[in-house]
Amino acid sequence: MTTKVNIRMSGLGGQGVVTAAHILGAAATRDGLISIVNPFFGAEKRLAPAESYVRISDEPIYERGEVLFPNIIMIFHPHVITMGKCYTMPFFDGLQPGGIMLINSDEILPLSEEEKSKLAALQARIFYVPATKVALEVAGTELSTNVAMLGGLMAVSPNLVTTSAISDSIAERFGGGKFVASATTAALDDVVKSKFGKLEQLVEKNMEIVDRGRQAVHEFLISRAASA
Amino acid sequence: MQKVVSPEHLFFEAPREQVFITGSEAVREAVRRANVDMAISYPITPQSESMHLVGDIFKEGYIREYFRGENEFAVMSAVAGASMGGVRVFTATGGPGTLRAFELFSTWSGARLPIVCAFMTRGVNSPLTIQPDTIEMSYLLDTGMIMLHAENAQDLYDYLLKAFPIAEQTEVHIPVGVFADGFFVTHTRENVKVAPVDIKLPPYNAYSAPVPVMDMENVPFRQMRDPFVMKSNYVSYAAHASWQQEVMAAAERARPSISSYLGGLLEVENADADILIITSGTAVSIAREAVAQAKQEGLNVGLVKIKCIRPFPTEEIRALTKNAKAVIVPEFNRVGWLAKEIKSIIPDNDKVVGAPRVFGGMTMPTQSILAEIRRCQA
Numbered sequence: 380m381t382t383k384v385n386i387r388m389s390g391l392g393g394q395g396v397v398t399a400a401h402i403l404g405a406a407a408t409r410d411g412l413i414s415i416v417n418p419f420f421g422a423e424k425r426l427a428p429a430e431s432y433v434r435i436s437d438e439p440i441y442e443r444g445e446v447l448f449p450n451i452i453m454i455f456h457p458h459v460i461t462m463g464k465c466y467t468m469p470f471f472d473g474l475q476p477g478g479i480m481l482i483n484s485d486e487i488l489p490l491s492e493e494e495k496s497k498l499a500a501l502q503a504r505i506f507y508v509p510a511t512k513v514a515l516e517v518a519g520t521e522l523s524t525n526v527a528m529l530g531g532l533m534a535v536s537p538n539l540v541t542t543s544a545i546s547d548s549i550a551e552r553f554g555g556g557k558f559v560a561s562a563t564t565a566a567l568d569d570v571v572k573s574k575f576g577k578l579e580q581l582v583e584k585n586m587e588i589v590d591r592g593r594q595a596v597h598e599f600l601i602s603r604a605a606s607a
Numbered sequence: 608m609q610k611v612v613s614p615e616h617l618f619f620e621a622p623r624e625q626v627f628i629t630g631s632e633a634v635r636e637a638v639r640r641a642n643v644d645m646a647i648s649y650p651i652t653p654q655s656e657s658m659h660l661v662g663d664i665f666k667e668g669y670i671r672e673y674f675r676g677e678n679e680f681a682v683m684s685a686v687a688g689a690s691m692g693g694v695r696v697f698t699a700t701g702g703p704g705t706l707r708a709f710e711l712f713s714t715w716s717g718a719r720l721p722i723v724c725a726f727m728t729r730g731v732n733s734p735l736t737i738q739p740d741t742i743e744m745s746y747l748l749d750t751g752m753i754m755l756h757a758e759n760a761q762d763l764y765d766y767l768l769k770a771f772p773i774a775e776q777t778e779v780h781i782p783v784g785v786f787a788d789g790f791f792v793t794h795t796r797e798n799v800k801v802a803p804v805d806i807k808l809p810p811y812n813a814y815s816a817p818v819p820v821m822d823m824e825n826v827p828f829r830q831m832r833d834p835f836v837m838k839s840n841y842v843s844y845a846a847h848a849s850w851q852q853e854v855m856a857a858a859e860r861a862r863p864s865i866s867s868y869l870g871g872l873l874e875v876e877n878a879d880a881d882i883l884i885i886t887s888g889t890a891v892s893i894a895r896e897a898v899a900q901a902k903q904e905g906l907n908v909g910l911v912k913i914k915c916i917r918p919f920p921t922e923e924i925r926a927l928t929k930n931a932k933a934v935i936v937p938e939f940n941r942v943g944w945l946a947k948e949i950k951s952i953i954p955d956n957d958k959v960v961g962a963p964r965v966f967g968g969m970t971m972p973t974q975s976i977l978a979e980i981r982r983c984q985a
Contacts, residue, residue: 408627417795441895443791444970
């Protein structure tokens with residue numbers, strides 16, 4: 380990779396948007412790339428809009444704060460689109476030509492004709508992944524939605540980070556006991572950890588979620604939808 | 608067990624390990640190596656995590672005493688008491704917390720207390736916001752404290768550690784505020800190089816104080832009991848006036864150590880360019896991207912990063928801006944305090960462009976700086 384990739388993750392509080400960005404940024408760093416990761420949220424509460432931003436490059440990155448011009452947008456919850464629970468309007472504001480959108484939804488979400496034509500003009504590619512469904516099936520908890528989304532990301536952008544770096548970063552994030560989070564995040568961590576016996580099992584199961592997420596991605600063709 | 612090493616060894620000679628951490632975690636790593644006796648906390652977003660993490664290293668044995676105060680005014684008062692008692696003390700706050708405790712900051716300076724406080728800047732009410740905004744720095748400019756402004760987590764780690772030996776020199780001995788933009792630094796995860804965990808700064812020497820330690824018969828503590836400076840006579844007026852000038856002089860006397868530890872009060876790239884961007888904090892990072900993009904368009908732009916806001920690098924900026932045709936000052940606040948500072952010290956100040964100004968929590972788009980560059984070039 381020689382160019383910078385800017386990723387915007389939009390979701391709801393409690394879905395692990397911040398943690399997904401942390402794992403992805405740490406994985407990129409493990410792969411020898413440079414990454415800057417930061418979240419944005421209001422007063423912390425579940426189901427309120429939460430976003431995080433990941434910048435990955437092989438050159439120094441100075442820019443920080445919101446990713447205003449993303450190459451990839453990851454939508455963690457249908458409400459981001461249907462209820463406007465995101466920090467930009469429309470949800471794909473700033474998406475770069477040829478950009479990618481990865482949406483967690485079991486079903487195709489209604490987009491207006493205007494949105495469809497704007498996305499078509501950008502030659503954007505839209506992918507759906509039933510990430511919450513995958514998380515529930517494999518881990519028995521929707522708290523693993525974020526890991527399934529990372530799997531989906533690896534399908535739509537296969538050269539971004541390596542699978543082993545993702546696996547090591549998951550182990551680091553949930554393993555060491557060194558990570559300190561807010562009380563809310565710590566409580567959610569406990570729920571995730573209680574689902575798995577040991578760290579090896581947690582990593583193994585999470586990598587299964589990554590893999591299932593990767594396989595569950597399917598592309599939504601805007602041009603066909605627009606003409607239909 | 609940590610070994611005491613010289614500040615120079617800790618800052619410049621010890622090998623450094625690269626870690627991928629947040630700004631809040633950088634605070635923890637700085638305090639871990641700072642030989643802090645006491646830390647007192649009170650939570651406020653976006654600072655809460657920093658003092659939480661400092662509490663964790665208290666539990667690990669890196670700090671002798673740690674507790675949570677009942678509000679920011681109480682914390683800053685307790686911190687003053689600890690410092691008067693002759694121990695090295697650390698705390699952090701931000702935004703509304705800063706304003707709630709405000710009286711204490713000038714009290715610290717006047718009492719010649721070498722307290723190090725991290726300010727995680729946040730917007731101020733109303734309307735309520737928890738997002739980044741540097742407006743509190745404007746309010747703190749004249750409290751007498753030294754003010755360092757970090758661009759990123761690396762700066763935050765470095766400036767916090769360096770703040771202690773700067774503050775504690777006898778000829779200085781005033782508080783140092785280390786400022787970092789909330790969220791843009793505190794919650795941002797990036798590569799930071801840190802010294803080994805088994806070394807730390809030398810302990811604070813209470814006898815370095817230029818005023819007697821807790822002596823109720825002398826200023827500044829005399830003022831708490833039978834305060835002669837509250838009497839109406841010539842001696843009381845003269846005492847107050849000379850004391851305040853001495854506090855200002857103390858900040859001036861910090862220039863050499865700030866310069867040697869931080870590598871100058873400011874840092875400059877491409878100083879001879881016709882258009883100069885001068886800024887501080889994370890606006891510097893955004894400006895770096897803008898300068899790189901301007902270069903691709905064939906525009907020659909220089910960048911000045913101000914690291915130290917108090918004392919202000921007045922002579923350096925006068926010299927740097929002498930031949931510049933335009934000076935662009937991007938800021939993360941409504942009032943443009945940095946642009947005002949620069950305008951107040953240079954003669955042809957109509958060339959200072961106080962823009963872009965981004966506040967209320969929004970991210971400064973690189974393009975907004977580029978637009979100013981193009982306007983100045985035209």
